[in-house]
Amino acid sequence: MTPHIRSHVLFWAGLCVLLGLTTAVSAQDATPASKTVEATVAIDAGNTFEPISPFIYGQFIEHLGRCIYGGIWAEMLEDRKFHFPVPAEGDIWSLTRAQARVLAASPWKVIGPKDAVKMVTQDAFVGDHSPHITAPGGTRVGIYQEELGVVSGKRYTGYLYLAGDGKAGPVSVSLIWGDADADKETVTIKRVRSKYTKVPLKFTAGKNTDDARLEIVATGEGTLKIGCVSLMPADNVEGFRADTLELLRQLDAPLYRWPGGNFVSGYDWRDGIGDRDRRPTRTNPAWTGIETNDMGMHEFVRFCQLVDAEPMITVNTGFGDAYSAAAQVEYANGARTTPMGRLRSGNGQRAPLDVKWWCVGNEMWGNWQLGYMSLNHYVLKHNWVEQMMREVDPTIKTVASGDLGDAGPRSWSRGMLTRCADHMDLISEHFYTRNRDDIAEHVQQVPDQIRRKAEGHRTLREELPSLKGKDIRIAMTEWNYWYGPHVFGELGTRYFLKDALGIAAGLHEYFRQTDIIYMANYAQTVNVIGCIKTTRTEADFDSTGLPLMLYRKQFGTIPVAVKHEAAPLDVSAALTADGKALTIGIVNPTWDTYRLKLDLSNVAPSGTAQTWVIAGDDPMAYNEPGESRNVDIDAADPTDLTGAVVVKPLSITLLRAPIK
Incomplete structure (x- = not known):
């Protein structure tokens, strides 16, 4: 995503809030x-x-806002691995300039005396520290998290890791949905072992509310250690929200790009493998909030299998290097006899993941990107990274980081195609458009941008000797409207009927440019400028998802x-x-x-x-x-x-x- 557009969007969204405007400016007063x-x-x-490539209907998901967590992934708890100290010393939530609420400190609150909970670094379960609760006896002490969305009659499952000196019990874990004594269900753990032990949780909610809470309470006299906690709707599908997954299956996108986006330039893919509960929580390197690493490479590939799509992984060419990118390819596709293949097998996946599509970096032409460098330097890095990746697996398909600009001498895409044409299968382009009051003008922005990119690359084909005999087509790996207040979390803009018209017109333009555009990834699928929106308990198509789904299912493949x-x-x-x-x-x-x-x-x-x-x-x-x-x-x-x-x-x- 492109922050120079984002800054304009954030300014406008903030101005809307200050002026008391509720949505984007109406196209017509009457x-x-x-x-x-x-x-x-x-x-x-x-x-x-x-023919129209099926990959024109691709999608893009990034670790940003509520796209993954709170959208696709089913985890209900924030900071479940206690990255932040408990209790919070300041405000739990902060506001972005566009007034989206993001986690800034621990959402876990203390039951009983504040000093009953301490963060201890020695033998931490995961990360830098774990909460230790000192139970004085005769007093309920513990922690709780509120603002959980539950539905009456729906079942919820989870677990927590507990350890202690055996004297803090019994420990009660309760899901509470109201103020009456009967408005809760409790799991009682009579004995706490000295080593961390996984304890299962099962509840059935008795009321609809977005302010349920989970309490973990010790009633004995001793020390209780909490490693991590998890709570999901029982109908989750291998960790994914069932309602979101059903909509994604209806959308029927053939390919998903992941994990970024700007996020990838500060992301270490190794953080997202191994035991999910032991994966470290990090500060999101590009956006706001934290990254729990609950959805890593294995989960992403499994997600693609569940929605019958191909995975496309972006490697880190920002703060990353060629060794890490090659190791990532080997982890995904290498035989079990390779070093990374053995690591993958040890993590429970013996067979290769068979990831065919790989993006080499994201928007490396932008000075907002972590690790950004000049074109003269980046072409060397791209070729080095891509060559190392292909040495590991010569069958992969790679997508270079491009930006047409004006297609002139300073065009990033021109430079990449001139000096890296032997190290790419496709070259990426991105565009986002904003709001226009006139509906026809608003709609026309999208096909105009697509046509501009296509015509620019045709010009480069005519002018560049490096492209003779080659067919390097465009992968429009990010495209969409981007404007308006952030209703669904960070960058969670709402879309309208007029935006749906523009997305359909954009598809029409892709159909007219099949000779030069092979792939497109609508950005981003869920909540974050997404075609699907979710609340804590509900999910549905936003307006822009409808034409994407309709054309994918019903439109032909041979343009006339x-x-x-x-x-x-x-x-x-x-x-x-x-x-x-x-x-x-x-x-x-x-x-x-x-x-x-x-x-x-x-x-x-x-x-x-x-x-x-x-x-x-x-x-x-x-x-x-x-x-x-x-x-x-x-x-x-x-x-x-x-x-x-x-x-x-x-x-x-x-x-x-x-x-x-």
């Missing part, structure tokens, strides 16, 4: 007058283009020629891979109704078209997790392509017709 427009769209199915003079209407068409159906996508960013006559060449429908519509009368309509959708995909009545095709205002329409 519904303007509309009309019906007649137009002809020519579609020539005999004039086809390169489309001509019309109905701009700003955006029309794209494609045949299905089996040649049995014609699909047509129409984005209408206006308040007008269109009646389209389709002039079809080299194809004839053999029946009516299935029709799906995403539409509304408010461009600022949005979805809220746990509430009825205001923006959704509606299955409309079948459409006769030989008659007038009616296109609603502010709509995305997708047609799929069988053909002769």
